[in-house]
Amino acid sequence: MASLQLDNLGFGHNNRMLSRPLSLEARSGEFWAILGENGSGKSTLMATLVGLLPPLQGQVFLDGVNLQRIPRKVLARRIGLLLQKVDVGFPYSVRETVSAGRYAHRPPWRSLRRRDRKKVEQVMAWTGLDTMADHRADQLSGGEQRRIAIATLLAQDPDTLLLDEPVNHLDVRHEVALMERFHDYSEDGRLVMVSLHDVNLASQYADRLLLLYPDGEWEAGPSESLLTEDRLERLYGVPLKSVGSDETPFWVPLGHSKRSAR
Ligand SMILES: Nc1ncnc2c1ncn2[C@@H]1O[C@H](COP(=O)(O)OP(=O)(O)OP(=O)(O)O)[C@@H](O)[C@H]1O
Numbered sequence: 001m002a003s004l005q006l007d008n009l010g011f012g013h014n015n016r017m018l019s020r021p022l023s024l025e026a027r028s029g030e031f032w033a034i035l036g037e038n039g040s041g042k043s044t045l046m047a048t049l050v051g052l053l054p055p056l057q058g059q060v061f062l063d064g065v066n067l068q069r070i071p072r073k074v075l076a077r078r079i080g081l082l083l084q085k086v087d088v089g090f091p092y093s094v095r096e097t098v099s100a101g102r103y104a105h106r107p108p109w110r111s112l113r114r115r116d117r118k119k120v121e122q123v124m125a126w127t128g129l130d131t132m133a134d135h136r137a138d139q140l141s142g143g144e145q146r147r148i149a150i151a152t153l154l155a156q157d158p159d160t161l162l163l164d165e166p167v168n169h170l171d172v173r174h175e176v177a178l179m180e181r182f183h184d185y186s187e188d189g190r191l192v193m194v195s196l197h198d199v200n201l202a203s204q205y206a207d208r209l210l211l212l213y214p215d216g217e218w219e220a221g222p223s224e225s226l227l228t229e230d231r232l233e234r235l236y237g238v239p240l241k242s243v244g245s246d247e248t249p250f251w252v253p254l255g256h257s258k259r260s261a262r
Helices: 042-049 072-078 094-104 114-126 142-156 172-187 199-205 229-236
Strands: 003-010 022-027 031-036 057-062 079-082 160-164 191-195 208-212 218-222 240-244 249-253
Touching: 003 042, 003 191, 022 191, 022 208, 022 218, 031 042, 031 172, 031 199, 042 079, 042 160, 042 191, 072 079, 072 094, 079 142, 094 114, 094 142, 114 142, 142 160, 142 172, 160 172, 172 191, 172 199, 199 249, 208 229, 229 240
Parallel strands: 031 191, 031 208, 079 160, 160 191
Antiparallel strands: 003 022, 003 057, 208 218, 240 249
């Protein structure tokens, strides 16, 4: 079980806060999507939530313990972050690269146990990498390397997953397969937080949203009450219209030519 509590949290760079301080609690079993325009601070917030950046004010608590007090290796077993950009720069195989995710569970000088190796094979199958397990990771395509980064995080097997634009560069098949997988993780009782640019993926998968508005204000709450035309226009500066049914809304941006028809 995990609870991530943001207590009056200010996040940003060089003492410049990117939003009004955040106070909210995210719990096991929830699937959160963070939405906001480019530069609104989604990546910066995620880095702050895993302790890679210090808060500019306030605190983050993991199960009631201040994140800054949790040793790195313990934290790595509890929270995993998929960075927006990951370079696979070394000539290791896909299997060797994904296996690195297990070292949060093993001392570095010890070889992997059978159960670690089984986990590595399992996550490579989930991410469609099993057929290329012996290929050199640094020679694969951008989307394949993205899947290696996701597989490495899933091998780490944390109970809180923070995923920064996880399905960018993925084809539709892998996008759907992985969003479903992340959703299963939340249903299994983990906490999943995903930054997204695709409102429709957020609407389909997330039960809770954090909206980071351009003026530094924010809102958090259940997706069904926050996904409204007014809020999305405030968030992105263009009108979006809901088409489809109430049960399965589909959001389309209205270009200039379509706005007069509103
Ligand atoms: N290392 C850094 N030093 C100083 N400023 C930074 C640094 N990294 C990001 N920023 C600034 O912080 C702001 C937020 O950036 P961030 O990457 O968190 O936004 P984002 O919402 O993830 O954007 P995108 O949707 O484009 O990925 C931007 O104005 C960016 O220029």
